[in-house]
């Protein structure tokens with residue numbers, strides 16, 4: 001067995017012209033008339049939900065500096081800066097197109113923009129931030145895909161780090177398993193820089209859902225990062241338990257769970273009908289079903305080092 005390397009840099013640098021077709025949860029909840037808002041207990045944007053969640057856990061309004069990596073359209077940061085006006089934001093993105101969108105969304109707010117690959121930001125610069133956010137970004141980072149046969153030279157360079165990760169953080173990777181090597185390296189950089197608060201979220205390969213009332217929505221965890229094919233590139237779901245172990249090794253307090261903790265579902269008639277139907281009866285119901293599935297499939301990891309963490 002060996003590895004092939006999945007990367008998305010080339011796509012984000014040269015292929016991406018719009019995030020429209022890649023409907024992130026943040027974008028799905030952005031329009032005030034989005035049908036997805038009606039599926040939640042509080043009909044609000046993603047940023048508003050995340051603000052309340054973070055403020056309860058890490059006193060967001062007391063923090064001064066936030067770095068968002070891969071901020072997409074900039075909607076999440078717009079909400080955070082509106083609700084926590086003392087925050088100064090830095091937006092770092094590899095995509096020139098999306099960074100331009102972020103400048104538009106954040107016009108009039110206190111924000112600095114960096115066109116850069118996250119892995120090129122020096123550790124000393126990361127130290128300046130109280131909070132770093134990576135929302136739906138980890139799956140874009142390099143992933144080792146297990147293949148029959150030898151590793152490609154570029155994959156072998158990344159695979160050379162597997163043994164270190166296993167030894168340093170008490171991890172074990174099966175030879176047939178795909179490895180979120182970029183996500184591991186990204187978190188290690190943030191932990192080594194001593195960033196007090198780190199928020200990560202992504203499609204998880206370890207989430208599950210089981211509700212006898214809605215059997216069509218149930219799924220079990222694969223435990224192995226799964227490929228998600230998208231326009232012009234592919235991403236992988238993330239094995240959060242490996243990231244959690246790493247964070248604990250660095251002494252962080254860990255909050256981990258499904259997205260439904262941040263975005264609680266309102267089980268109203270529309271939602272229960274969408275959950276129950278074997279196949280969607282309308283476009284609206286299809287959007288709702290995909291949104292609800294994503295809420296169950298995504299996980300978040302919020303890491304806090306004392307004294308930034310509360311409770």
Ligand SMILES: C[S@@+](CC[C@H](N)C(=O)[O-])C[C@H]1O[C@@H](n2cnc3c(N)ncnc32)[C@H](O)[C@@H]1O
Nearest residue numbers: 024026070071072093094095117118135136140
């Ligand atoms: C799926 S989008 C998520 C956008 C946004 N966070 C959201 O939730 O709507 C991934 C984002 O990460 C950025 N990105 C991907 N790889 C990156 C890298 N190596 N360094 C910095 N940004 C990166 C992309 O350009 C894009 O803005």
